[in-house]
Amino acid sequence: MHSPLNSSSPTPTESVALSAPQLVDLVEKLEREVVNLRRQVAWFQRQIFGQKSEKRHPDPEGVQGILGIGFDAVPDTPLPGKKVVVAGHERKTKPVSNGANESSLFFDEKRVPVEVIAVPNPDMALLKPDQYEVIGEKVTYRLAQRPGSYVVLKYVRPLIKRKDTQALSCPPAPVGVIENSRADxxxxxxxxxxxxxxxxxxxxxxxxxxxxxxxxxxxxxxxxxxxxxxxxxxxxxxxxxxxxxSRVKAMDEVPIKAGRSAPGKMKTTYFWPIYGERDEICFTHSPSRAGGHVRDMLGLSSPDDAVLLSDGYSVYSSYAKQIGLTHAQCWAHARREVYEAKDIEPAHAEKALEHIAALYAAQEHIRKHDLKGAAKLAWRQAHAKPVAQRFFTWVDKYFEAQGFLPSSPFTKALNYIRERRDGLAVYLNDPGVQIDTNHLERALRVIPLGRKNWLFSWTELGARHxxxxxxxxxxxxxxxxxxxxxxxxxxxxxxxxxxxxxxxxxxxxxxxxxxxxxxxxxxxxxxxxx
Structure with missing residues (x-):
């Protein structure tokens, strides 16, 4: 008979026959399975009933979500607001609009062609010109569309013959951007x-x-x-x-199906978008996710004090070590690890999210007041660096306490942060480095959106295009x-x-x-x- 330890659910009789060490191993194994199943159930509940966004919306007290998932509920009694004293008055209701806004323009007059249609006044037809005067006009705009907006340009080139020399002369057709093409x-x-x-x-x-x-x-x-x-x-x-x-670059990778690896099967290739400090981006393409492609795309030399900002994929840190540049890590990815574990360890995850939220609050102040250079660095040093240090200390204390199972999603999230502590702290001492790679992820969104429409590229050359x-x-x-x-x-x-x-x-x-x-x-x- 095989050992009960290899069975997912041993019978009571088999459990009695186990020694103390085997029972401990069995309990730990079952606890890991329970944690994993709880994580899966929480994920499915979030997909069906919960919000997909990672924004934090603390639940109102006393409100319970469906199947334990919190949601934004509307309370029976409104929350107290500011008290404003207003004078008593009668309010006139606005007339119902027919959908045509006659006062404000909803388009750019310099870019959108406008065709004017005169609407005759039927009262004018019953009066002589000396019986009325036009004192103004009212204008209504409506958005219209033709079935097709294509135009054919017809170039007419006169062909002449000189009477004295009988020579023929005709100007050449204008040169197009594509040689010998009929496309303007x-x-x-x-x-x-x-x-x-x-x-x-x-x-x-x-x-x-x-x-x-x-x-x-x-x-x-x-x-x-x-x-x-x-x-x-x-x-x-x-x-x-x-x-x-650029001294500071951000890099990520996003998959795309391109070319055929076998009959009826597409090959998975990758875009590696690179974002420079001058707000430029290039979607470089490679046939795989191997680390050698990072070297090929960024090169083997870099400017002085260069920084590469990325997520936690190990090829970026390997490249940084090889070249000798600073590797900065993304706080949004670190936060995502914690957020995805909040259904398993809600109290501890909430505490971690509060620490990270304080970092982003400091960043929001910088954005709002458009701080640059020394002012930006000073604000980070004064308001973000102490928060980060307290958070890292908090993480270390939890690992010292050994309060979590090794397979706990929350423990894995904390370990992700602890292993990348140096990279996560880079932005605190360098005003040119962003707190995360969200600016890059917003820019690369065109690829996932495109995939929803064209699904794949027939060839790798097409993917490069x-x-x-x-x-x-x-x-x-x-x-x-x-x-x-x-x-x-x-x-x-x-x-x-x-x-x-x-x-x-x-x-x-x-x-x-x-x-x-x-x-x-x-x-x-x-x-x-x-």
């Missing part, structure tokens, strides 16, 4: 924006073109996209060089640059721009040099309609 730059950029900013795959764009009466092939759209990305690649490379030169375009689009957003205006301009400049000055075409530098007078498509010359 406005169409090319619109296709790129639709695919990467609004996640509209090319096959859907093809269907929309067909519905608008434009007959082109889907391979033509694919080839057009590849040729466009090839022109943008030097700009991407220049932006990546700028990020590599996604990274190139998203790097430029997201950086445009970070610098408040209109992606459409930017791409229309740089696609017309890049083929004639000196290769040594290609950095001028990155969104950050382009905003200073060219944004006030960007190159436009011929579409904006308003050609005559046929």
């Amino acid at each position: 730059v406005s169409f090319v950029v619109g296709m790129v924006i639709d695919k990467f900013a609004y996640h509209l795959p090319l096959y859907r764009q093809h269907r929309r073109l067909d519905d608008a009466g434009i007959k082109v092939s889907r391979p033509w759209l694919t080839q057009l996209m590849q040729a466009t990305v090839a022109q943008l690649e030097p700009i991407y490379d220049a932006q990546l060089d700028s990020i590599r030169a 996604i990274g190139i375009v998203q790097s430029l689009l997201v950086t445009c957003r970070l610098h408040d640059v209109d992606p459409y205006d930017y791409l229309v301009d740089v696609l017309q400049r890049v083929s004639q721009h000196p290769a040594s000055l290609v950095e001028q075409l990155t969104p950050r530098v382009w905003k200073t040099l060219f944004a006030n007078n960007p190159l436009r498509s011929d579409l904006y010359q308003r050609p005559s309609r046929q």
Whole structure:
């Protein structure tokens, strides 16, 4: 008969036959299983009944959530608020609006075309001109849309023959951004924006073109996209060089299915987004999650006093040790470990979350008052560093007390923090380092959003193209640059721009040099309609 220790639930008869050490082992094993099952049940309850956000909302006293999960409940009696004395008055009710706001504009007049429709006054038809006068007008705006917004530019080039020499003369057709292509730059950029900013795959764009009466092939759209990305690649490379030169960089990884590993099975590859201190980001791509790719993307040299900010993945710390730079750890990831254990050890987890919340309160003051440099460092030293030291001391005391099972999720969370203590403390002494990688995670959100629409990339080359375009689009957003205006301009400049000055075409530098007078498509010359 096999040992009861190998059975998940020994019978009472088998339990009686166990020695004292075996009973201790059995109890510890069952306790670990109970903790693990409680964690799983708490996770399922949170998915069904609880909030998915990691924001802390302390439950009102006396309110019990469904199946033990807390939720924001509306109390029967309102909470006391500020008392305000107002004079007695009669309030006139507002008339019911018909949905058209006549006073405020909800659009940018410089960017949205407006067509004016005159609405005749029927009373004017019954009166002679000398019987009334127009004293003003009222304006109502309504948002409208045409089935398709495509336009065909028809270039008419006169062909002449000189009478004296009989020579024929005709001006050449304007050069497009893609050689020998019938696509105007406005169409090319619109296709790129639709695919990467609004996640509209090319096959859907093809269907929309067909519905608008434009007959082109889907391979033509694919080839057009590849040729466009090839022109943008030097700009991407220049932006990546700028990020590599940053003293402080943040890095993360996000999976994407690209290429086929076997018939009917996609291969898991990875984007490694890198965020520089000048608010630039590049989505580098690699076929795996191996640590060697970090060296390939960041290089084997770094600026003086360089800092790499990341989550707890071990390849980042290995790279930092190899290069000799400082490795800063993300507090948001540390907090997440504690938050996910709060259903198992609520009292202790709440205490830990309170310590971390105090760190973020100090950071919020810095953000609100826009503190920089020495002022930012002084505030962190005075208000965040003592909190962090008390928290680390609190963690050490709990481990010394040996009050938790080794398999407890909360103990694992505390161990995660204790092992990364030095990295978590880096930001306290360096004003150029962020408290977490949330700024990077917000920027890389375009990849998970895109995956919900296009699911995967057929090839690894296609995944690299996604990274190139998203790097430029997201950086445009970070610098408040209109992606459409930017791409229309740089696609017309890049083929004639000196290769040594290609950095001028990155969104950050382009905003200073060219944004006030960007190159436009011929579409904006308003050609005559046929």
